[in-house]
Amino acid sequence: xxxxxxxxxxxxxARVWEILQDPDVLAKALPGTKTLTRVGDDRxxxxxxxxxxxxxxxEFAIDVELKDKVEPEAFAMQIEGKxxxxxxxxxxxxALQEQPGPVTVMTYTSDxxxxxRIAAVGQRLLESVGKMxxxxxxxxxxxxLKARLNP
Amino acid sequence: MPADPPYLRARVPRNEDARLLTGRALxxxxxxxxxxxxxxxxxxxxxHGRVTRVDAAAARxxxxxxxxxxxxxxxxxxxxGPILVxxxxxxxxxxxxxxxxxxxxxxxxxxxxxxxxxxADSRYIAEDAIRDVVVDIDPIEAVVDLEKALAxxxxxxxxxxxxxxxxxxxxxxxxxxxxxxxxxxxxxxxFHYDRGVSAPIENRAVAVDWNAxxxxxxxxxTTQAPIPIRNGLAAMLGLxxxxxxxxxxxxxxxxxxxxxxxxxxxxxxxxxxMRLNRPLKWTEDRQxxxxxxxxxxxxxxxxxxxxxxxxxxxxxHDVFLFDTGAYDPYGLTIPINSQCTLLGPYxxxxxxxxxxxxxxNKTIVTPVRGAGRQHGxxxxxxxxxxxxxxxxxxxxxIRRRNLLAPDRxxxxxxxxxxxxxxxxxxxxxxxxxxxxxxxxxxxxxFVREEQPKLRAAGRRVGIGVVCYVEGTGxxxxxxxxxxxxxxxxxxxxxxxxTQGQGHFTxxxxxxxxxxxxxxxxxxxxxxxxREFHWGTGTFASRGAVVAGSAxxxxxxxxxxxxxxxxxxxxxxxxxxxxxxxxxxxxxxARDRGISLGELSGKANPLRGAVRPGTEPxxxxxxxxxxxxxxxxSGVHAMIVEVDPExxxxxxxxxxxxxxxxxxxxxxxxxxxxxxxxxxGIGNAxxxxxxxxxxxQLLNASFMDYLIPTATxxxxxETAHRxxxxxxxxxxxxxxxxxxxxxxxxxxAQAVEDALAGTGVEITEIPLSxxxxxxxxxAARK
Numbered sequence: 001x002x003x004x005x006x007x008x009x010x011x012x013x014a015r016v017w018e019i020l021q022d023p024d025v026l027a028k029a030l031p032g033t034k035t036l037t038r039v040g041d042d043r044x045x046x047x048x049x050x051x052x053x054x055x056x057x058x059e060f061a062i063d064v065e066l067k068d069k070v071e072p073e074a075f076a077m078q079i080e081g082k083x084x085x086x087x088x089x090x091x092x093x094x095a096l097q098e099q100p101g102p103v104t105v106m107t108y109t110s111d112x113x114x115x116x117r118i119a120a121v122g123q124r125l126l127e128s129v130g131k132m133x134x135x136x137x138x139x140x141x142x143x144x145l146k147a148r149l150n151p
Numbered sequence: 152m153p154a155d156p157p158y159l160r161a162r163v164p165r166n167e168d169a170r171l172l173t174g175r176a177l178x179x180x181x182x183x184x185x186x187x188x189x190x191x192x193x194x195x196x197x198x199h200g201r202v203t204r205v206d207a208a209a210a211r212x213x214x215x216x217x218x219x220x221x222x223x224x225x226x227x228x229x230x231x232g233p234i235l236v237x238x239x240x241x242x243x244x245x246x247x248x249x250x251x252x253x254x255x256x257x258x259x260x261x262x263x264x265x266x267x268x269x270x271a272d273s274r275y276i277a278e279d280a281i282r283d284v285v286v287d288i289d290p291i292e293a294v295v296d297l298e299k300a301l302a303x304x305x306x307x308x309x310x311x312x313x314x315x316x317x318x319x320x321x322x323x324x325x326x327x328x329x330x331x332x333x334x335x336x337x338x339x340x341x342f343h344y345d346r347g348v349s350a351p352i353e354n355r356a357v358a359v360d361w362n363a364x365x366x367x368x369x370x371x372x373t374t375q376a377p378i379p380i381r382n383g384l385a386a387m388l389g390l391x392x393x394x395x396x397x398x399x400x401x402x403x404x405x406x407x408x409x410x411x412x413x414x415x416x417x418x419x420x421x422x423x424x425m426r427l428n429r430p431l432k433w434t435e436d437r438q439x440x441x442x443x444x445x446x447x448x449x450x451x452x453x454x455x456x457x458x459x460x461x462x463x464x465x466x467x468h469d470v471f472l473f474d475t476g477a478y479d480p481y482g483l484t485i486p487i488n489s490q491c492t493l494l495g496p497y498x499x500x501x502x503x504x505x506x507x508x509x510x511x512n513k514t515i516v517t518p519v520r521g522a523g524r525q526h527g528x529x530x531x532x533x534x535x536x537x538x539x540x541x542x543x544x545x546x547x548x549i550r551r552r553n554l555l556a557p558d559r560x561x562x563x564x565x566x567x568x569x570x571x572x573x574x575x576x577x578x579x580x581x582x583x584x585x586x587x588x589x590x591x592x593x594x595x596x597f598v599r600e601e602q603p604k605l606r607a608a609g610r611r612v613g614i615g616v617v618c619y620v621e622g623t624g625x626x627x628x629x630x631x632x633x634x635x636x637x638x639x640x641x642x643x644x645x646x647x648x649t650q651g652q653g654h655f656t657x658x659x660x661x662x663x664x665x666x667x668x669x670x671x672x673x674x675x676x677x678x679x680x681r682e683f684h685w686g687t688g689t690f691a692s693r694g695a696v697v698a699g700s701a702x703x704x705x706x707x708x709x710x711x712x713x714x715x716x717x718x719x720x721x722x723x724x725x726x727x728x729x730x731x732x733x734x735x736x737x738x739x740a741r742d743r744g745i746s747l748g749e750l751s752g753k754a755n756p757l758r759g760a761v762r763p764g765t766e767p768x769x770x771x772x773x774x775x776x777x778x779x780x781x782x783x784s785g786v787h788a789m790i791v792e793v794d795p796e797x798x799x800x801x802x803x804x805x806x807x808x809x810x811x812x813x814x815x816x817x818x819x820x821x822x823x824x825x826x827x828x829x830x831g832i833g834n835a836x837x838x839x840x841x842x843x844x845x846x847q848l849l850n851a852s853f854m855d856y857l858i859p860t861a862t863x864x865x866x867x868e869t870a871h872r873x874x875x876x877x878x879x880x881x882x883x884x885x886x887x888x889x890x891x892x893x894x895x896x897x898x899a900q901a902v903e904d905a906l907a908g909t910g911v912e913i914t915e916i917p918l919s920x921x922x923x924x925x926x927x928x929a930a931r932k
Binding site for chain 2: 113114
């Protein structure tokens, strides 16, 4: 499954970068995230709950590694998830571009492979669930950004 | 049998329906035993990979879990399953047998392959516990596409083979190269024909009761082959065959995958029941059925037909790939069926057919209703349609010109069939069936008058007419025991499994006619090895032909005993005795007779002697084994309308003219045909297994995998013809698969006709509204 898109953050790029590297913020922003902790340099582990169609609130142990960091312009992620209803494995690249405002335009693309039960019964819905989760996460991050800029 | 048997060809209501319709029929999941434990399986999520760790410690610690078994726990019991059907003796045949372990170790080769077995107090606990089992798999690139599987450098599924080739077979008849030289027209195309799951209403299930005190095991299994299952499991478990009893009670649909032996689950439950000394049960859920029960899938044919200018076939050349899935326990039955059935009812003097069976990281392929015959019929019927268009010959007419004439039988096609006997058609009368189908559907009028009018009004209507044959009723044998009881009721025990075909009625009809009793007084028992333990199973449309003939033979032997004893009891010469109404009597003095029940008492006296050379009771056992199968045939025709906006196909009429030899019960024959056509329509227009490039099945539920519902299946018209088979006394041929074999070919022809003028050519099945829309759009460009 390939998910890609752009999103505009209402703030400067350096501040966007900052929140994207903060596991506590990400844990709050990513829908269904129960825990997310830094376990090493650029390495995070946690537990997410995902609902896709008939698969309800399935828990995934996730392992995220940040790579190819070019602060504050771009980074890549290696993602692995494993749960009782399936697995997920993939990569994402994220680029940030500052524009007048200042606002920051994020361009993201990810290619994620999904297998096991969740793929077998939820396939039709995976893409829309993925898109919805990305949108919710980005909006939550933007809200956090705005809160930090105007405390 | 009397000259005018009352039950043969009669629409006798089914003996089993009262039990089925009022919920009194036993299915495996109904089996409840004191102390029974429940089983669930941990299955591979990856289609291809190395298993690096299986850790069941957490699952074993969960309250209510009684045991967790992994491959490492099975010891010497961990052995690959048998090859069920050895390949026929074809020169230069290559066959690489690779069968599955009951629990995977080392490698997994398809998603859904079992890795561990959890036994718990309830299924709920077992399902929770399978999530406690930690399985680490290092994924390997999956082999999904047939052609990529054979490309150099493709990942290997069975490394020791050095390639993904499961088999290679070349069969020849006549001299195709010469035929090609003499041909006026060569039509060549690539065809794709995919199939799907069997989708029975009842999934698989196994329940086991090991009685340690009597050292006997009872296994309830949704199998189509209870006797071979018993024999195989007894050998694996180190028990005598007589210590194991397998019961295949009522089964909610077989369709082929339930003839597969031995599924990991049915191997593991008996072993675990002995080890734990507790009754066990496992019932497959629908999702498991999608990847743990065998299915049928795709073939890719590169085929050509050589013809004369007047539409006579000189020869056919076909090279195809066959997807056998991760293992090949069922040998070559499906591709050989495709290869043989391609010849159809036609006089094809030369034929060259070569196939390669290919391993892929997908669920194992074994026969599903039709068993590869669809693929062959699709190729030959499409080639005929395309040839007819090229030669400007009518589609029905080109078939008429090529049908085998009745004086040609028996027809020897000089190639080997799936039963390791040469492909010989015993009998057939094809032209009248084609003419009858064309007449009933009104082919000429439709093509000349109705269709042009409707087309002028902008409606896309089309008609199709296709022919097929079906090899049915193959050996080796079945048996039956018929007993007249003192109550006058008759018991008929046979070995084949039963999955809704109406065995309880058709076998009873055959016996009732021979013994002159009421059909409702014949109680048929089948699928219970303690009742009858010789036989093979229900497959290849053979139940009525082979087991039916055995029931007939056993009843005939009992009739001889009845006549012999009655002659001495009544003091009437044998030739004057008749059997009717449950009595045997003097036809010249009908009052002088005795009921069969009373006679059976005299045959089993409490005092006195059973004379030397006779046996007690009115009972006989008989077997029937035909040298080769009998060939059924038929013609399907349909009228469709395609919505040009949505590409939805509406079936306006569907007609089946079929010939299954002597008909025992027309209502049951029609039921078989209706069900088959419904499955065929699913194959043609609804059903498709969608795998991604990593071998993940993406539509393993009925939300996404569409099967036709009652509203999608039109009323089906039928006409019966009878060309009796010379290979059995009643003249029977099978009919179980006839409904679904030509449906894809018919759909393609009728839809293509409806879209005439758009340039759409259909060379693939399944279609769907979406796929058809794509084809229409592609043709427009």
